[in-house]
Amino acid sequence: MRSETLAKRIIACLDVDGGRVVKGVQFEQIRDAGDPAELAAAHSEAGADEIVLLDITATAHSRNTLLETVRRTANQIFIPFTVGGGIRSLDDAAAVLDCGCDKVAINSAAVADPLLISRIASRYGSQAVVLAIDARQSGTTAWEVYVWGGRKPAGLDAQAWAKRTEAMGAGEILLTSMDRDGTQSGFDCSLTRTIATAARIPVIASGGAGEPRHFVEVFQQGAADAALAASVFHFGLKSVNSIKQEMRDAGIPVRLTC
Amino acid sequence: MIAIVDYGAGNLASVAKAIGHLGHNSVVTADADEIRRADKVIIPGVGNFTATLPLANGDFGTAVRQAIAEEKPLLGICLGLQWMFEGSEEAPEMNGLATFRGTCTRFSEAVKSPHVGWNRIEVQPRSRLLKGILSGAYLYFTHSYRAPICDDTIATCFYEQKFTAAAERGPLFGVQFHPEKSGTVGLKVLGNFCAF
Numbered sequence: 152m153r154s155e156t157l158a159k160r161i162i163a164c165l166d167v168d169g170g171r172v173v174k175g176v177q178f179e180q181i182r183d184a185g186d187p188a189e190l191a192a193a194h195s196e197a198g199a200d201e202i203v204l205l206d207i208t209a210t211a212h213s214r215n216t217l218l219e220t221v222r223r224t225a226n227q228i229f230i231p232f233t234v235g236g237g238i239r240s241l242d243d244a245a246a247v248l249d250c251g252c253d254k255v256a257i258n259s260a261a262v263a264d265p266l267l268i269s270r271i272a273s274r275y276g277s278q279a280v281v282l283a284i285d286a287r288q289s290g291t292t293a294w295e296v297y298v299w300g301g302r303k304p305a306g307l308d309a310q311a312w313a314k315r316t317e318a319m320g321a322g323e324i325l326l327t328s329m330d331r332d333g334t335q336s337g338f339d340c341s342l343t344r345t346i347a348t349a350a351r352i353p354v355i356a357s358g359g360a361g362e363p364r365h366f367v368e369v370f371q372q373g374a375a376d377a378a379l380a381a382s383v384f385h386f387g388l389k390s391v392n393s394i395k396q397e398m399r400d401a402g403i404p405v406r407l408t409c
Numbered sequence: 410m411i412a413i414v415d416y417g418a419g420n421l422a423s424v425a426k427a428i429g430h431l432g433h434n435s436v437v438t439a440d441a442d443e444i445r446r447a448d449k450v451i452i453p454g455v456g457n458f459t460a461t462l463p464l465a466n467g468d469f470g471t472a473v474r475q476a477i478a479e480e481k482p483l484l485g486i487c488l489g490l491q492w493m494f495e496g497s498e499e500a501p502e503m504n505g506l507a508t509f510r511g512t513c514t515r516f517s518e519a520v521k522s523p524h525v526g527w528n529r530i531e532v533q534p535r536s537r538l539l540k541g542i543l544s545g546a547y548l549y550f551t552h553s554y555r556a557p558i559c560d561d562t563i564a565t566c567f568y569e570q571k572f573t574a575a576a577e578r579g580p581l582f583g584v585q586f587h588p589e590k591s592g593t594v595g596l597k598v599l600g601n602f603c604a605f
Contacts, residue, residue, distance in 0.1 A: 376526070
């Protein structure tokens with residue numbers, strides 16, 4: 152049996168508000184981390200495998216600012232680019248895809264109307280649809296889906312929801328552990344493994360990254376296909392490359408660019 | 410001028426953006442006359458094989474086949490590459506261009522599908538499209554069907570089994586990966602095509 156050559160991906164996430172990258176550190180303070188287009192290009196140069204841009208306010212008022220940000224960012228990078236936050240309809244998805252991103256991440260709107268997944272997938276292909284799941288532990292091996300930026304329980308089991316969205320045409324799952332998000336204490340490997348082994352589509356782990364070993368853990372113990380982080384990269388805590396070196400040393404297939 | 414054929418299959422702006430970045434002119438077009446006037450043609454595309462229906466006949470099909478008859482360089486990307494084979498299990502009732510021999514098949518249940526992410530390719534030194542790209546280079550893939558290995562295969566990738574990552578015959582080229590999304594390595598592949 153030939154060893155796997157498909158690289159495990161490291162994805163840099165830009166949380167954007169009003170055209171600037173921000174990141175709430177444990178939900179308390181918001182620090183301005185810079186211009187999204189510049190940061191996306193810097194992350195790409197540093198070896199990030201993909202860029203995700205999340206509009207964290209996602210009000211109708213800020214929509215035009217977002218589209219301009221997406222357009223500027225897309226012009227700077229030649230790696231896959233996903234946009235999420237506030238995508239509630241096929242038209243919303245079309246607007247950001249027309250600005251040059253490759254995939255859209257949908258969350259609350261898919262819970263409210265699961266057919267939205269199929270509608271976007273049939274127009275743009277499943278590869279363009281990333282289903283975002285915010286999950287919080289609700290039992291020893293059970294996690295509940297939350298919507299509205301983590302404020303409202305959706306009454307759905309995360310594993311069952313993942314399988315359902317896969318059947319509706321989602322191409323990837325972006326799985327965020329709300330218990331770990333912002334803590335920098337490591338990914339929730341148990342949650343990730345549960346979803347990643349149940350799903351037949353790739354699963355991106357998110358929430359909790361703080362150290363290079365956390366990435367190694369989520370690939371080895373969590374069976375993740377990709378891992379996403381935000382502040383760990385923006386504030387220079389750890390470079391993408393140092394994380395990838397540690398992954399390579401652990402025997403994980405990884406794309407090294409420098 | 411490079412014509413990027415807009416036959417309704419997905420988002421073509423990123424291919425045009427990458428070509429512009431390399432300093433070449435391109436136009437995303439659904440106009441058969443514009444395809445006829447171009448000196449190179451790119452057939453991009455994502456999604457279902459049935460999306461290639463507009464290429465099968467009518468104005469589009471005629472213009473693309475005319476470009477091929479005039480030996481203009483042509484590059485199929487992703488679904489565009491698959492269309493250059495004889496057909497696909499995804500739409501058995503439809504024919505491809507049949508430049509390359511064989512039929513595209515789906516990844517089995519044994520692996521996650523789509524095959525998404527950066528994977529390594531093995532390059533044959535004779536390739537003109539991949540000149541300067543070394544075996545082991547990573548490129549970005551996203552697809553659920555794969556093209557078989559054929560006589561014209563000039564690069565392979567491994568996922569579940571080996572499949573065609575790139576093929577070429579004369580001025581006709583196809584790549585399964587997305588050169589416009591594969592960083593500097595991908596830009597080099599597009600640059601090679603633009604220079605033909």
